[in-house]
Amino acid sequence: MSRILVIDDERAIRNTLKEVLEYEKHEVDLAEDGPTGLGMISENSYDIVLCDIKMAKMDGIEVLTKIQETSPNTPVVMISGHGNIDTAVEAIKKGAYDFLEKPLDLNRLLITIRNAMDKSTLISQTQVLKNKVSKMYEIVGESDAINRVKDMIGKIAPTEARVLITGSNGTGKELVAHQIHEKSNRARGPFVEVNCAAIPSELIESELFGHEKGSFTSAIKQRIGKFEQASGGTLFLDEIGDMSLNAQAKVLRALQESKITRVGSDKDIHVNVRVITATNKNIKNEIENKNFREDLYHRLSVILIHVPELNDRVEDIPLLAEHFNTLICKEYGMSKKIITDDAIAGMQRIEWTGNIREFRNVLERLIILCPGEITANDVITYARPVSGSNL
Numbered sequence: 001m002s003r004i005l006v007i008d009d010e011r012a013i014r015n016t017l018k019e020v021l022e023y024e025k026h027e028v029d030l031a032e033d034g035p036t037g038l039g040m041i042s043e044n045s046y047d048i049v050l051c052d053i054k055m056a057k058m059d060g061i062e063v064l065t066k067i068q069e070t071s072p073n074t075p076v077v078m079i080s081g082h083g084n085i086d087t088a089v090e091a092i093k094k095g096a097y098d099f100l101e102k103p104l105d106l107n108r109l110l111i112t113i114r115n116a117m118d119k120s121t122l123i124s125q126t127q128v129l130k131n132k133v134s135k136m137y138e139i140v141g142e143s144d145a146i147n148r149v150k151d152m153i154g155k156i157a158p159t160e161a162r163v164l165i166t167g168s169n170g171t172g173k174e175l176v177a178h179q180i181h182e183k184s185n186r187a188r189g190p191f192v193e194v195n196c197a198a199i200p201s202e203l204i205e206s207e208l209f210g211h212e213k214g215s216f217t218s219a220i221k222q223r224i225g226k227f228e229q230a231s232g233g234t235l236f237l238d239e240i241g242d243m244s245l246n247a248q249a250k251v252l253r254a255l256q257e258s259k260i261t262r263v264g265s266d267k268d269i270h271v272n273v274r275v276i277t278a279t280n281k282n283i284k285n286e287i288e289n290k291n292f293r294e295d296l297y298h299r300l301s302v303i304l305i306h307v308p309e310l311n312d313r314v315e316d317i318p319l320l321a322e323h324f325n326t327l328i329c330k331e332y333g334m335s336k337k338i339i340t341d342d343a344i345a346g347m348q349r350i351e352w353t354g355n356i357r358e359f360r361n362v363l364e365r366l367i368i369l370c371p372g373e374i375t376a377n378d379v380i381t382y383a384r385p386v387s388g389s390n391l
Protein backbone atom coordinates (compact mmCIF):
# COMPACT_ATOMS: atom_id res chain seq x y z
CA MET A 1 0.00 0.00 0.00
CA SER A 2 1.24 3.46 -0.87
CA ARG A 3 0.33 6.93 0.28
CA ILE A 4 -0.88 9.13 -2.59
CA LEU A 5 -1.66 12.85 -2.74
CA VAL A 6 -4.15 14.06 -5.37
CA ILE A 7 -3.96 17.77 -6.25
CA ASP A 8 -6.87 18.85 -8.47
CA ASP A 9 -9.25 21.81 -8.38
CA GLU A 10 -12.20 19.72 -9.61
CA ARG A 11 -13.95 18.09 -6.67
CA ALA A 12 -15.52 15.36 -8.82
CA ILE A 13 -12.08 14.29 -10.13
CA ARG A 14 -10.58 14.30 -6.62
CA ASN A 15 -13.37 12.21 -5.17
CA THR A 16 -13.38 9.73 -8.06
CA LEU A 17 -9.63 9.20 -7.79
CA LYS A 18 -9.91 8.79 -4.01
CA GLU A 19 -12.64 6.16 -4.39
CA VAL A 20 -10.73 4.19 -7.05
CA LEU A 21 -7.36 4.33 -5.30
CA GLU A 22 -8.74 3.46 -1.87
CA TYR A 23 -10.47 0.45 -3.45
CA GLU A 24 -6.98 -0.60 -4.59
CA LYS A 25 -5.84 -0.38 -0.92
CA HIS A 26 -3.92 2.91 -1.24
CA GLU A 27 -4.05 5.68 1.36
CA VAL A 28 -5.22 8.89 -0.35
CA ASP A 29 -5.10 12.56 0.68
CA LEU A 30 -6.77 15.34 -1.33
CA ALA A 31 -5.78 18.96 -2.04
CA GLU A 32 -8.02 21.41 -3.92
CA ASP A 33 -5.16 23.61 -5.19
CA GLY A 34 -1.39 23.87 -5.57
CA PRO A 35 -0.53 25.85 -2.41
CA THR A 36 -2.59 23.44 -0.25
CA GLY A 37 -0.88 20.46 -1.86
CA LEU A 38 2.59 21.90 -1.31
CA GLY A 39 1.75 22.54 2.33
CA MET A 40 0.67 18.92 2.76
CA ILE A 41 3.87 17.68 1.09
CA SER A 42 5.96 19.77 3.49
CA GLU A 43 4.25 18.13 6.46
CA ASN A 44 3.84 14.55 5.18
CA SER A 45 5.70 11.94 3.17
CA TYR A 46 4.00 10.72 -0.01
CA ASP A 47 4.95 7.86 -2.29
CA ILE A 48 3.26 9.42 -5.34
CA VAL A 49 1.65 12.76 -6.23
CA LEU A 50 -1.07 13.10 -8.88
CA CYS A 51 -1.29 16.73 -9.97
CA ASP A 52 -3.59 18.54 -12.40
CA ILE A 53 -1.93 21.03 -14.74
CA LYS A 54 -4.65 23.66 -15.24
CA MET A 55 -5.51 25.05 -11.80
CA ALA A 56 -6.56 28.54 -10.74
CA LYS A 57 -4.29 29.48 -7.81
CA MET A 58 -1.09 27.84 -9.04
CA ASP A 59 -0.29 26.17 -12.33
CA GLY A 60 0.50 22.45 -12.09
CA ILE A 61 3.89 22.89 -13.76
CA GLU A 62 4.81 25.40 -11.04
CA VAL A 63 3.67 22.92 -8.39
CA LEU A 64 5.84 20.26 -10.05
CA THR A 65 8.86 22.59 -9.96
CA LYS A 66 8.34 23.26 -6.24
CA ILE A 67 8.02 19.52 -5.50
CA GLN A 68 11.26 18.86 -7.38
CA GLU A 69 12.99 21.39 -5.13
CA THR A 70 11.66 20.07 -1.82
CA SER A 71 11.07 16.35 -2.51
CA PRO A 72 12.99 15.38 -5.67
CA ASN A 73 12.60 11.62 -5.17
CA THR A 74 8.79 11.71 -5.06
CA PRO A 75 7.28 10.60 -8.41
CA VAL A 76 4.81 13.16 -9.76
CA VAL A 77 2.20 12.15 -12.36
CA MET A 78 0.74 15.13 -14.22
CA ILE A 79 -2.92 15.11 -15.33
CA SER A 80 -4.57 17.43 -17.85
CA GLY A 81 -7.85 17.75 -19.70
CA HIS A 82 -6.15 20.01 -22.23
CA GLY A 83 -3.29 17.71 -23.08
CA ASN A 84 -1.03 18.17 -26.05
CA ILE A 85 2.45 17.04 -26.99
CA ASP A 86 4.10 20.31 -25.95
CA THR A 87 2.51 20.22 -22.50
CA ALA A 88 3.52 16.61 -21.98
CA VAL A 89 7.09 17.26 -23.09
CA GLU A 90 7.38 20.27 -20.78
CA ALA A 91 6.09 18.25 -17.83
CA ILE A 92 8.55 15.41 -18.44
CA LYS A 93 11.43 17.88 -18.86
CA LYS A 94 10.51 19.47 -15.52
CA GLY A 95 10.85 16.06 -13.86
CA ALA A 96 7.34 14.53 -14.02
CA TYR A 97 7.29 10.74 -13.88
CA ASP A 98 4.45 10.52 -16.42
CA PHE A 99 1.68 12.51 -18.11
CA LEU A 100 -1.97 11.35 -18.31
CA GLU A 101 -4.87 12.91 -20.21
CA LYS A 102 -8.43 13.36 -18.99
CA PRO A 103 -10.75 11.52 -19.09
CA LEU A 104 -8.44 9.13 -17.29
CA ASP A 105 -8.03 5.54 -18.41
CA LEU A 106 -8.17 3.88 -15.00
CA ASN A 107 -6.21 0.83 -16.12
CA ARG A 108 -3.38 3.02 -17.38
CA LEU A 109 -3.55 5.10 -14.19
CA LEU A 110 -3.15 2.02 -12.00
CA ILE A 111 -0.27 0.70 -14.11
CA THR A 112 1.45 4.10 -13.92
CA ILE A 113 1.05 4.18 -10.13
CA ARG A 114 2.44 0.64 -9.82
CA ASN A 115 5.47 1.53 -11.98
CA ALA A 116 6.02 4.76 -10.07
CA MET A 117 5.93 2.80 -6.81
CA ASP A 118 8.56 0.41 -8.19
CA LYS A 119 10.77 3.38 -9.05
CA SER A 120 10.23 4.96 -5.64
CA THR A 121 11.14 1.68 -3.90
CA LEU A 122 14.26 1.33 -6.04
CA ILE A 123 15.34 4.89 -5.19
CA SER A 124 14.86 4.21 -1.47
CA GLN A 125 16.83 0.97 -1.64
CA THR A 126 19.60 2.68 -3.59
CA GLN A 127 19.82 5.45 -1.00
CA VAL A 128 20.03 2.91 1.83
CA LEU A 129 22.84 1.10 0.03
CA LYS A 130 24.68 4.36 -0.63
CA ASN A 131 24.42 5.29 3.04
CA LYS A 132 25.79 1.88 4.01
CA VAL A 133 28.68 2.26 1.56
CA SER A 134 29.45 5.78 2.81
CA LYS A 135 29.49 4.49 6.41
CA MET A 136 31.73 1.60 5.37
CA TYR A 137 34.31 3.98 3.91
CA GLU A 138 34.17 6.62 6.66
CA ILE A 139 37.54 7.95 7.80
CA VAL A 140 37.51 7.87 11.60
CA GLY A 141 39.81 10.05 13.69
CA GLU A 142 40.46 13.59 14.88
CA SER A 143 44.25 13.56 15.26
CA ASP A 144 46.30 16.24 13.52
CA ALA A 145 47.71 13.61 11.16
CA ILE A 146 44.32 12.33 9.98
CA ASN A 147 42.77 15.82 9.91
CA ARG A 148 45.44 16.87 7.43
CA VAL A 149 44.35 14.01 5.19
CA LYS A 150 40.68 15.00 5.53
CA ASP A 151 41.48 18.65 4.75
CA MET A 152 43.41 17.58 1.66
CA ILE A 153 40.48 15.44 0.48
CA GLY A 154 38.11 18.39 0.87
CA LYS A 155 40.35 20.61 -1.24
CA ILE A 156 41.12 18.23 -4.09
CA ALA A 157 37.91 16.19 -4.41
CA PRO A 158 35.98 18.76 -6.51
CA THR A 159 38.88 19.01 -8.99
CA GLU A 160 39.93 16.60 -11.73
CA ALA A 161 43.50 16.32 -10.42
CA ARG A 162 45.06 12.86 -10.36
CA VAL A 163 46.00 11.64 -6.88
CA LEU A 164 48.71 9.27 -5.68
CA ILE A 165 48.01 7.90 -2.19
CA THR A 166 50.94 6.45 -0.26
CA GLY A 167 51.12 4.61 3.04
CA SER A 168 51.80 1.26 4.66
CA ASN A 169 49.53 -1.76 4.29
CA GLY A 170 46.31 -1.48 6.27
CA THR A 171 46.38 2.28 6.79
CA GLY A 172 43.19 2.86 4.78
CA LYS A 173 44.40 4.15 1.42
CA GLU A 174 41.26 2.78 -0.24
CA LEU A 175 39.12 4.82 2.20
CA VAL A 176 40.83 7.99 1.00
CA ALA A 177 40.17 7.04 -2.63
CA HIS A 178 36.48 6.39 -1.90
CA GLN A 179 36.13 9.68 -0.03
CA ILE A 180 37.68 11.62 -2.92
CA HIS A 181 35.20 10.01 -5.29
CA GLU A 182 32.18 10.54 -3.00
CA LYS A 183 32.98 14.25 -2.60
CA SER A 184 33.79 14.82 -6.27
CA ASN A 185 31.64 15.92 -9.19
CA ARG A 186 31.87 12.32 -10.41
CA ALA A 187 30.10 10.87 -7.36
CA ARG A 188 27.13 9.75 -9.46
CA GLY A 189 29.47 7.90 -11.80
CA PRO A 190 31.07 4.49 -11.18
CA PHE A 191 33.94 3.84 -8.78
CA VAL A 192 36.00 1.00 -10.26
CA GLU A 193 38.81 -0.55 -8.24
CA VAL A 194 41.72 -2.62 -9.56
CA ASN A 195 44.29 -4.32 -7.33
CA CYS A 196 47.33 -4.35 -9.61
CA ALA A 197 49.22 -6.72 -7.28
CA ALA A 198 46.49 -9.38 -7.48
CA ILE A 199 46.44 -9.66 -11.28
CA PRO A 200 49.15 -11.61 -13.17
CA SER A 201 51.30 -9.33 -15.33
CA GLU A 202 50.19 -11.13 -18.51
CA LEU A 203 46.53 -10.36 -17.74
CA ILE A 204 46.76 -6.78 -16.44
CA GLU A 205 46.41 -5.22 -19.90
CA SER A 206 43.24 -7.20 -20.61
CA GLU A 207 41.89 -6.25 -17.18
CA LEU A 208 42.53 -2.54 -17.68
CA PHE A 209 41.84 -2.08 -21.40
CA GLY A 210 39.67 -5.07 -22.31
CA HIS A 211 40.14 -7.45 -25.21
CA GLU A 212 38.47 -8.60 -28.39
CA LYS A 213 37.19 -12.12 -28.95
CA GLY A 214 39.98 -14.38 -30.19
CA SER A 215 42.78 -11.93 -29.31
CA PHE A 216 44.47 -14.72 -27.30
CA THR A 217 43.81 -18.37 -26.49
CA SER A 218 41.32 -17.93 -23.64
CA ALA A 219 39.59 -14.85 -25.11
CA ILE A 220 36.33 -16.61 -25.98
CA LYS A 221 34.33 -13.37 -26.00
CA GLN A 222 34.83 -9.61 -26.01
CA ARG A 223 35.65 -8.03 -22.65
CA ILE A 224 35.18 -4.43 -21.55
CA GLY A 225 38.17 -3.20 -19.53
CA LYS A 226 38.20 -1.24 -16.30
CA PHE A 227 39.01 2.06 -18.03
CA GLU A 228 35.80 1.80 -20.07
CA GLN A 229 33.78 0.61 -17.07
CA ALA A 230 34.93 3.66 -15.09
CA SER A 231 34.16 6.18 -17.82
CA GLY A 232 32.33 9.14 -16.29
CA GLY A 233 33.58 8.16 -12.85
CA THR A 234 36.76 7.21 -10.99
CA LEU A 235 39.30 4.45 -11.60
CA PHE A 236 41.27 3.45 -8.51
CA LEU A 237 44.50 1.59 -9.27
CA ASP A 238 45.63 0.08 -5.97
CA GLU A 239 49.22 -1.15 -5.57
CA ILE A 240 50.26 0.69 -8.73
CA GLY A 241 53.90 0.00 -7.82
CA ASP A 242 53.39 -3.68 -8.75
CA MET A 243 52.29 -2.97 -12.32
CA SER A 244 54.49 -4.27 -15.15
CA LEU A 245 56.50 -1.79 -17.22
CA ASN A 246 54.60 -2.77 -20.36
CA ALA A 247 51.25 -2.04 -18.73
CA GLN A 248 52.67 1.21 -17.31
CA ALA A 249 53.42 2.41 -20.84
CA LYS A 250 49.81 1.81 -21.91
CA VAL A 251 48.43 3.50 -18.81
CA LEU A 252 50.65 6.49 -19.57
CA ARG A 253 49.20 6.71 -23.09
CA ALA A 254 45.65 6.46 -21.71
CA LEU A 255 46.34 9.35 -19.34
CA GLN A 256 48.01 11.48 -22.00
CA GLU A 257 45.43 10.97 -24.75
CA SER A 258 42.27 9.98 -22.81
CA LYS A 259 41.88 6.93 -25.03
CA ILE A 260 42.62 3.23 -24.83
CA THR A 261 42.88 0.29 -27.22
CA ARG A 262 41.56 -3.15 -26.38
CA VAL A 263 43.94 -6.08 -26.67
CA GLY A 264 43.59 -7.51 -30.18
CA SER A 265 42.14 -4.31 -31.66
CA ASP A 266 43.53 -1.25 -33.39
CA LYS A 267 40.49 0.92 -32.67
CA ASP A 268 40.91 3.81 -30.24
CA ILE A 269 38.22 4.23 -27.58
CA HIS A 270 37.90 7.59 -25.81
CA VAL A 271 37.41 7.41 -22.05
CA ASN A 272 36.52 10.06 -19.48
CA VAL A 273 38.11 8.84 -16.26
CA ARG A 274 39.66 10.34 -13.15
CA VAL A 275 42.53 8.12 -12.06
CA ILE A 276 43.46 7.72 -8.39
CA THR A 277 46.37 5.44 -7.52
CA ALA A 278 47.83 4.02 -4.32
CA THR A 279 50.97 2.17 -3.29
CA ASN A 280 52.80 0.96 -0.20
CA LYS A 281 56.13 1.17 -2.03
CA ASN A 282 58.63 4.01 -2.25
CA ILE A 283 58.09 4.95 -5.88
CA LYS A 284 61.23 7.07 -6.02
CA ASN A 285 63.27 3.95 -5.15
CA GLU A 286 61.31 1.94 -7.72
CA ILE A 287 62.21 4.55 -10.36
CA GLU A 288 65.90 4.36 -9.44
CA ASN A 289 65.73 0.55 -9.70
CA LYS A 290 64.11 0.83 -13.17
CA ASN A 291 60.91 -0.82 -11.94
CA PHE A 292 58.67 2.22 -12.45
CA ARG A 293 58.48 4.82 -15.20
CA GLU A 294 59.35 8.31 -14.02
CA ASP A 295 57.11 9.95 -16.64
CA LEU A 296 54.13 7.91 -15.39
CA TYR A 297 54.94 8.88 -11.80
CA HIS A 298 54.77 12.57 -12.72
CA ARG A 299 51.44 11.99 -14.50
CA LEU A 300 49.95 10.23 -11.49
CA SER A 301 51.28 12.41 -8.68
CA VAL A 302 49.66 15.77 -9.36
CA ILE A 303 48.49 15.50 -5.75
CA LEU A 304 50.29 13.37 -3.16
CA ILE A 305 48.49 12.19 -0.02
CA HIS A 306 50.32 10.18 2.63
CA VAL A 307 48.12 8.17 5.00
CA PRO A 308 49.73 7.94 8.46
CA GLU A 309 50.30 4.68 10.30
CA LEU A 310 48.11 3.91 13.30
CA ASN A 311 51.17 4.13 15.57
CA ASP A 312 51.50 7.78 14.51
CA ARG A 313 47.96 8.61 15.61
CA VAL A 314 47.25 6.53 18.71
CA GLU A 315 45.05 9.35 20.03
CA ASP A 316 42.47 8.15 17.46
CA ILE A 317 42.24 4.67 19.02
CA PRO A 318 39.28 5.53 21.34
CA LEU A 319 37.26 6.78 18.34
CA LEU A 320 38.30 3.79 16.22
CA ALA A 321 37.36 1.39 19.03
CA GLU A 322 33.91 3.00 19.34
CA HIS A 323 33.43 2.95 15.55
CA PHE A 324 34.36 -0.71 15.09
CA ASN A 325 32.54 -1.75 18.27
CA THR A 326 29.31 -0.35 16.81
CA LEU A 327 29.97 -1.78 13.34
CA ILE A 328 31.01 -5.29 14.38
CA CYS A 329 28.30 -5.75 17.02
CA LYS A 330 25.70 -4.69 14.47
CA GLU A 331 27.06 -7.24 12.00
CA TYR A 332 26.81 -10.00 14.64
CA GLY A 333 23.42 -8.85 15.92
CA MET A 334 24.67 -8.31 19.48
CA SER A 335 24.65 -5.44 21.96
CA LYS A 336 27.66 -3.13 21.96
CA LYS A 337 30.44 -4.19 24.29
CA ILE A 338 31.74 -1.94 27.05
CA ILE A 339 35.43 -1.22 26.50
CA THR A 340 37.11 -0.02 29.68
CA ASP A 341 39.51 2.93 29.77
CA ASP A 342 42.39 0.67 30.78
CA ALA A 343 41.63 -1.55 27.76
CA ILE A 344 41.87 1.50 25.50
CA ALA A 345 45.15 2.47 27.16
CA GLY A 346 46.42 -1.07 26.58
CA MET A 347 45.53 -0.83 22.89
CA GLN A 348 47.39 2.46 22.65
CA ARG A 349 50.57 0.77 23.88
CA ILE A 350 50.50 -1.93 21.19
CA GLU A 351 52.77 -1.67 18.14
CA TRP A 352 50.21 -1.96 15.32
CA THR A 353 52.30 -3.32 12.45
CA GLY A 354 49.14 -4.10 10.47
CA ASN A 355 47.62 -0.68 11.14
CA ILE A 356 43.81 -0.21 10.98
CA ARG A 357 43.28 -3.61 9.38
CA GLU A 358 45.02 -5.36 12.29
CA PHE A 359 43.26 -3.15 14.86
CA ARG A 360 39.83 -4.08 13.48
CA ASN A 361 40.67 -7.78 13.53
CA VAL A 362 41.87 -7.60 17.13
CA LEU A 363 38.76 -5.73 18.24
CA GLU A 364 36.53 -8.27 16.48
CA ARG A 365 38.41 -11.05 18.32
CA LEU A 366 37.87 -9.28 21.64
CA ILE A 367 34.17 -8.74 20.97
CA ILE A 368 33.68 -12.43 20.14
CA LEU A 369 35.76 -13.90 22.96
CA CYS A 370 34.95 -11.55 25.86
CA PRO A 371 31.51 -12.34 27.35
CA GLY A 372 31.25 -9.14 29.40
CA GLU A 373 33.16 -5.92 29.17
CA ILE A 374 36.55 -5.73 27.45
CA THR A 375 39.33 -5.06 29.95
CA ALA A 376 43.08 -4.48 29.88
CA ASN A 377 43.66 -8.14 30.78
CA ASP A 378 41.56 -9.19 27.78
CA VAL A 379 43.69 -7.00 25.54
CA ILE A 380 46.85 -8.61 26.93
CA THR A 381 45.37 -12.10 26.50
CA TYR A 382 43.82 -11.84 23.07
CA ALA A 383 45.55 -9.04 21.18
CA ARG A 384 48.67 -11.11 20.52
CA PRO A 385 47.58 -14.72 21.10
CA VAL A 386 50.29 -17.35 20.81
CA SER A 387 49.13 -20.20 18.57
CA GLY A 388 46.45 -22.08 20.49
CA SER A 389 47.69 -21.14 23.98
CA ASN A 390 45.07 -18.51 24.88
CA LEU A 391 42.09 -19.82 22.97
